[in-house]
Amino acid sequence: MAATTTAQPVRATLAVERPDLVEALINVDTAADLPDRGTSPLAFVLGFPYTAPTREELAAACGPLAAVLGPVLRPLADGSGWRLPFHPRDTVDSETLVHGDHWGQWLATDCPALLLHGLRSQVLPADQALAMAARRPRTAYRSLDTDHFVQQADPEGFAAEVRAFLATL
Numbered sequence: 001m002a003a004t005t006t007a008q009p010v011r012a013t014l015a016v017e018r019p020d021l022v023e024a025l026i027n028v029d030t031a032a033d034l035p036d037r038g039t040s041p042l043a044f045v046l047g048f049p050y051t052a053p054t055r056e057e058l059a060a061a062c063g064p065l066a067a068v069l070g071p072v073l074r075p076l077a078d079g080s081g082w083r084l085p086f087h088p089r090d091t092v093d094s095e096t097l098v099h100g101d102h103w104g105q106w107l108a109t110d111c112p113a114l115l116l117h118g119l120r121s122q123v124l125p126a127d128q129a130l131a132m133a134a135r136r137p138r139t140a141y142r143s144l145d146t147d148h149f150v151q152q153a154d155p156e157g158f159a160a161e162v163r164a165f166l167a168t169l
Helices: 043-047 055-061 063-072 088-097 103-107 126-135 155-167
Strands: 025-028 113-118 139-144
Touching: 025 155, 043 088, 055 063, 103 126, 113 126, 113 155, 126 139, 139 155
Parallel strands: 025 113, 113 139
Antiparallel strands: none
């Protein structure tokens, strides 16, 4: 019988492993507990082609995300077409690997932290965001009226909150 191994994601952060290197944390809409609910919410990207002959074809194949992805599409090195800035399979695999209970990591440090929460987040429920801020010392909670993609949805608000936090250090 052949031996099998199951790869487990490393669930360590720089702040936990090397607190001497981290002065402060900024958590942008990332949950301390992200349960596995079966199919990845990003599974829809598996239908996107990775490459296409033209930028327009590739953008069109991205459907409603064309407006977001269009500006970041990249030409292929050999000039034969265009590619996405990510590989769809890698995106789904990466999202799947972050599922789990990360409370231990979140609470393992006490450096100043900013928890920036999108009030309409698909990833971080409001009650969990408030609990994260309440349970971790030296954590400032700020919210913006956005979904999970805080930086893209409100770049000015995001920048203002980050600048205000950094000014306190």
